[in-house]
Amino acid sequence: MLPKPPTCSGCPLANTGEGFSHPSGPIGARFLFIGEALGEDESRQGMPFVGRAGQLFNKLLGYMGWDRGDVRVDNCIRCRPPRNWLVGAPWERKALDHCRRRLGPALIQV
Numbered sequence: 001m002l003p004k005p006p007t008c009s010g011c012p013l014a015n016t017g018e019g020f021s022h023p024s025g026p027i028g029a030r031f032l033f034i035g036e037a038l039g040e041d042e043s044r045q046g047m048p049f050v051g052r053a054g055q056l057f058n059k060l061l062g063y064m065g066w067d068r069g070d071v072r073v074d075n076c077i078r079c080r081p082p083r084n085w086l087v088g089a090p091w092e093r094k095a096l097d098h099c100r101r102r103l104g105p106a107l108i109q110v
Contacts, residue, residue, distance in 0.1 A: 002046035004079065011098040012091035017079030019043025025072035033057070034103065037077035037086045048073045074103060 002020040011017075021038055024047055033049070041051030049057050058068055077086060077099050086092055 001044055007102070008079070008098075012094045013077065013079055013081055016082050016091075017077070017095075018082075019046060019080055021046050021048050021075060021078050023072055023074035024048055025069060027072065029070060029072040031070075032072045032074065035073070035075045037075055037084075038080040039084065040080065042075075043080035048075050076100070076103070078102065 001018075002022075004014060004017070004020045008014045008017075008020070019038055019042070021042055035049060035053070038048070039051045039053070041054070042048055048054070057073075061068060061071065077095050081089060081091065081095070086095070
């Protein structure tokens with residue numbers, strides 16, 4: 001499990017969110033895929049989309065003739081929220097706003 005970096009300070013999940021993940025794939029990739037938040041496997045391994053959903057994601061990329069290394073993968077929230085709960089949680093808005101700065105200014109509007 002990767003420790004949270006200092007940039008997590010001030011986030012409502014800084015002390016309660018589990019694990020941390022940096023994005024994967026090249027910065028200049030043509031496509032960026034953004035998931036919601038880390039799941040159990042992702043928080044443990046410190047990588048986005050590595051659990052069951054990630055296996056399906058990799059398979060779908062393969063069907064399109066793409067490789068995982070050709071795309072950038074990130075999450076709206078770079079840790080796993082308590083009880084894996086984000087949507088409708090009291091910390092949802094503030095956590096999304098905090099992590100949005102890491103995605104880039106024009107990438108996501110929630």
